Amino acid sequence: MNGKVVAVLALLLVSAALSEGRALARMATELRCQCIATHSRFIPPKSIQDVKLTQSGPHCKNVEVIATLKDGKEVCLEPTAPWVQLIIKAILSKAQLNSDSPL
Structure with a gap:
């Protein structure tokens, strides 16, 4: 036993x-960082399904913007590209509106 x-x-x-x-x-x-390389050429908004914004922090020193395209492919976008900055501003303003609205 x-x-x-x-x-x-x-x-x-x-x-x-x-x-x-x-x-x-x-x-x-x-x-660790999710993006090894970034894409700076314009992608038409119609072909983007979702965008994920990750702030810099202990996991990664870079701000990361990852777009999921309608075909399922994920693309790391260059955060300093002007058209990407417009997308980031839209995401942040939408998040701010959602946090300001009462439940």
Whole structure:
């Protein structure tokens, strides 16, 4: 019986170690920049489905603007491009309007 208890404890420890490793690996991918290169050429708004804005922080020193196109492709946009700055202003003003409205 003592051997069974040791085997069960060993199995639990291995399982815990593996699940913790997965959590650490997931965290490591979230704590870095998402964009390796950026796209600055104009993309027609009709072909953009969604835009995600990530502020700079401990995970990445850069502001990142990631557009999801209607075909499902994700493109990192150059935050300093004038047309991208217009999109960022629109997103921020929309967020400000939503936070000002009563629930």
